[in-house]
Amino acid sequence: MKLKDLTFKGGVNVPHNKGFTEDLPIEPAEEPAIVTIPLHQHTGAPCDPVVKVGDEVKVGQKIGQSGAFVSAPVHSSVSGIVKKITPMAIPTGLTVNCVVIESDGKNTMDESVRPKGDLEDLSSEEVIQIIKEAGITGMGGAGFPAHVKFSPPAEKKIDTILINGAECEPYLTADHRLMVEEPEKIVFGLKAIMKAVGVERGIIGIEKNKPNAIKALREASKDEGNISVVSLKVKYPQGDEKRLIDATLKRQVPSGGLPMDVGAVVSNISTARAIAEAINEGKPLYERVVTVTGKGIKNPKNLVVKIGTPFKDVIGQCGGFNEGSPGKIIMGGPMMGLSQYSIDVPVIKGSGGILVLTEEEAKPDPVQPCIKCGKCVEVCPVNLQPLYLSSYSLKGNFDKTEDLHALDCVECGSCSFICPAKRPLVESIRVAKREIMAKKKKTK
Amino acid sequence: MDSKAASTSKAKEVALENMLLVSSSPHIRSNESVQRIMLDVIIALTPAIIGSVYFFGINALKLILISVASAMFFEAIIQKLFNKPITISDLSAVITGILIAFNLPASAPWWLPIMGSAFAIIVVKQFFGGLGSNFMNPALAARAMLLTSWPTHMSTFTGTRPDVVASATPLAIMKYGMAADGAASATVEATTSASQSAGAELPTLWNMFIGNNPGALGETSALLLLIGAAYLIIRQVIDWKIPVAYIGTTFVMLILLGVEAEFLPYHILGGGLILGAFYMATDYASSPVTAKGRVIFGIGAGILTAIIRVKGGYPEGVSYSILLMNIAVPLIEKFTAPKVFGEVK
Numbered sequence: 092m093k094l095k096d097l098t099f100k101g102g103v104n105v106p107h108n109k110g111f112t113e114d115l116p117i118e119p120a121e122e123p124a125i126v127t128i129p130l131h132q133h134t135g136a137p138c139d140p141v142v143k144v145g146d147e148v149k150v151g152q153k154i155g156q157s158g159a160f161v162s163a164p165v166h167s168s169v170s171g172i173v174k175k176i177t178p179m180a181i182p183t184g185l186t187v188n189c190v191v192i193e194s195d196g197k198n199t200m201d202e203s204v205r206p207k208g209d210l211e212d213l214s215s216e217e218v219i220q221i222i223k224e225a226g227i228t229g230m231g232g233a234g235f236p237a238h239v240k241f242s243p244p245a246e247k248k249i250d251t252i253l254i255n256g257a258e259c260e261p262y263l264t265a266d267h268r269l270m271v272e273e274p275e276k277i278v279f280g281l282k283a284i285m286k287a288v289g290v291e292r293g294i295i296g297i298e299k300n301k302p303n304a305i306k307a308l309r310e311a312s313k314d315e316g317n318i319s320v321v322s323l324k325v326k327y328p329q330g331d332e333k334r335l336i337d338a339t340l341k342r343q344v345p346s347g348g349l350p351m352d353v354g355a356v357v358s359n360i361s362t363a364r365a366i367a368e369a370i371n372e373g374k375p376l377y378e379r380v381v382t383v384t385g386k387g388i389k390n391p392k393n394l395v396v397k398i399g400t401p402f403k404d405v406i407g408q409c410g411g412f413n414e415g416s417p418g419k420i421i422m423g424g425p426m427m428g429l430s431q432y433s434i435d436v437p438v439i440k441g442s443g444g445i446l447v448l449t450e451e452e453a454k455p456d457p458v459q460p461c462i463k464c465g466k467c468v469e470v471c472p473v474n475l476q477p478l479y480l481s482s483y484s485l486k487g488n489f490d491k492t493e494d495l496h497a498l499d500c501v502e503c504g505s506c507s508f509i510c511p512a513k514r515p516l517v518e519s520i521r522v523a524k525r526e527i528m529a530k531k532k533k534t535k
Numbered sequence: 536m537d538s539k540a541a542s543t544s545k546a547k548e549v550a551l552e553n554m555l556l557v558s559s560s561p562h563i564r565s566n567e568s569v570q571r572i573m574l575d576v577i578i579a580l581t582p583a584i585i586g587s588v589y590f591f592g593i594n595a596l597k598l599i600l601i602s603v604a605s606a607m608f609f610e611a612i613i614q615k616l617f618n619k620p621i622t623i624s625d626l627s628a629v630i631t632g633i634l635i636a637f638n639l640p641a642s643a644p645w646w647l648p649i650m651g652s653a654f655a656i657i658v659v660k661q662f663f664g665g666l667g668s669n670f671m672n673p674a675l676a677a678r679a680m681l682l683t684s685w686p687t688h689m690s691t692f693t694g695t696r697p698d699v700v701a702s703a704t705p706l707a708i709m710k711y712g713m714a715a716d717g718a719a720s721a722t723v724e725a726t727t728s729a730s731q732s733a734g735a736e737l738p739t740l741w742n743m744f745i746g747n748n749p750g751a752l753g754e755t756s757a758l759l760l761l762i763g764a765a766y767l768i769i770r771q772v773i774d775w776k777i778p779v780a781y782i783g784t785t786f787v788m789l790i791l792l793g794v795e796a797e798f799l800p801y802h803i804l805g806g807g808l809i810l811g812a813f814y815m816a817t818d819y820a821s822s823p824v825t826a827k828g829r830v831i832f833g834i835g836a837g838i839l840t841a842i843i844r845v846k847g848g849y850p851e852g853v854s855y856s857i858l859l860m861n862i863a864v865p866l867i868e869k870f871t872a873p874k875v876f877g878e879v880k
Contacts, residue, residue: 460668
């Protein structure tokens with residue numbers, strides 16, 4: 092199992108562009124003067140503020156929570172005074188309630204931030220409670236609250252925890268650097284998840300283009316008989332959780348289903364590390380590693396950034412923009428990241444990267460007619476036919492897109508990437524998905 | 536806070552927000568382009584173009600140039616008339632032009648490729664929506680039209696040596712040269728071919744392979760066509776499934792239909808099979824996009840080719856087989872939609 096590189100069917104070879112930052116050690120970002128912490132950074136119910144304007148808060152203090160199960164509390168990343176609580180724009184494109192805190196520069200830690208004891212002595216319920224209280228959400232993208240994922244219904248028998256170290260998005264190196272620099276924390280985080288879910292097998296999957304990460308994690312896990320580190324073929328979207336399960340366990344998550352339907356739970360590298368810190372240091376999720384990169388940035392870096400720091404500050408610490416004006420600013424990677432219309436938005440729990448493309452790189456290609464080359468069909472990891480889905484969607488025939496399984500699309504963007512005619516394939520499928528969901532909601 | 540971004544003036548920030556491009560992901564695209572794909576096909580056809588001039592002389596070059604020029608001309612003029620953007624720079628009309636010329640005998644009159652190009656580009660391609668929307672291969676449709684309209688011009692093949700004025704193609708020799716009732720065939724083409732075939736001998740297999748035998752301009756050299764085909768497969772412009780299924784099925788079907796073993800290589804190397812399988816059946820717009828569909832498409836064309844060649848009125852069946860399968864593509868695609876990942880039936 093260790094010798095061959097595991098993979099899945101379909102996918103594309105993308106230009107990696109990781110050279111900007113892959114060899115740069117993670118460094119702490121400058122202290123923000125003001126942070127804007129959104130009360131809704133995750134999938135699920137938004138939090139209600141538990142502080143009010145004028146309150147003094149400390150680092151790691153809970154400032155928002157919700158009574159709902161599918162939600163995750165948020166914590167202050169600085170010590171200082173709450174200035175306002177108001178709806179503001181966040182990088183996901185939504186406008187949500189945010190707590191604006193002015194830092195006093197002292198970074199006084201909250202009393203709640205202290206070690207939670209030995210993992211051996213904690214019960215699985217206690218581990219899940221620690222993860223929940225620390226506000227940990229999936230840090231790879233969707234931001235699903237971690238404690239929900241680790242509490243599957245009793246009838247779902249989980250046998251494997253997968254840690255996703257594929258980091259197949261071009262440019263991003265935050266997870267890569269964490270694997271190289273803090274492999275013990277990742278292995279510890281995996282052990283904690285295994286304990287929480289009650290399973291005996293843990294697998295860490297890493298794309299082959301990160302040999303130093305594979306080496307570091309094999310070294311860190313050499314005494315753990317039930318944890319293996321596997322090398323994955325370098326192919327996008329290897330880091331999609333269903334692709335990762337297919338590659339490592341040879342199991343297909345049913346259409347419309349979740350990893351737990353095939354006995355697996357998948358977590359991201361940053362998430363595992365955050366869990367380790369939550370248990371060993373009692374540290375809630377109030378900062379994360381962000382890769383600031385791209386041709387449009389003067390000094391690309393891997394930075395530990397406090398949640399709520401404006402993009403503007405982070406970009407400023409990396410020397411600002413390169414000559415000429417930036418063309419596009421993206422939260423995340425270039426394949427699935429979200430482009431921003433402002434740099435006033437704050438870094439959130441799901442911000443793995445800030446990518447700045449130059450005007451030249453961002454310039455859209457002219458769209459040509461579909462030549463039916465079928466490349467999109469070849470590369471689709473879900474076996475869809477993007478050319479037809481897109482053509483029906485553009486004509487507004489959404490019923491037909493539903494028949495063609497539009498809802499199975501994982502929006503990885505491989506089809507649009509490969510299209511020689513530069514057609515907006517995944518873009519139009521996204522529209523169709525939204526229309527289908529809206530219709531379903533209405534008929535319910 | 537002493538960061539540089541923080542010191543930017545308010546005015547500059549406003550400007551930045553107006554400049555930033557916001558769009559749905561992905562934010563990067565591959566280097567693939569329609570033009571590059573078409574250029575690759577032209578590169579792949581180049582050895583066969585040079586070969587045709589070498590074997591059939593300067594008239595071959597003249598026909599190819601007229602055909603390409605008229606295809607581009609008709610594309611531009613019809614798009615101008617339809618008030619559509621002129622897209623001859625995508626090079627697709629160039630390929631159609633080359634392929635039409637490749638289907639002509641070297642002795643064809645100069646106006647024949649012009650007629651073919653006009654029909655292929657105006658009727659088959661642009662009337663149905665232009666690039667990517669043609670439901671059958673434009674060059675093959677043009678060949679079928681020319682064959683029905685000017686059968687004598689289309690089936691008077693000259694040999695590759697200057698001293699031979701008119702000669703029969705290897706397929707015609709196999710069909711009529713050895714059959715007693717050759718002259719009773721109903722079509723003009725068949726009659727022409729049959730009369731030429733009397734007493735003719737099959738060329739050597741080596742000559743068949745390199746292209747030194749009578750036939751249409753671009754069909755005869757299996758070697759040069761295969762070199763180009765290898766290039767297209769390596770460049771991932773075409774998928775191996777259609778040509779392999781097509782040629783393989785033709786071979787098996789010919790055996791099943793009782794063709795003697797010594798004639799089988801002539802059937803594979805002769806006529807338009809190699810040209811058709813690698814360059815025409817793989818036409819994107821008129822072949823299936825699904826993997827299974829491509830295999831079925833190839834098998835179907837193979838069965839039809841063998842039946843037409845052995846049982847039909849014509850010595851050659853490649854063009855009609857591909858055209859018939861072109862029409863079946865929507866149906867094939869409907870029944871070969873790939874099973875979605877994780878789909879439970």
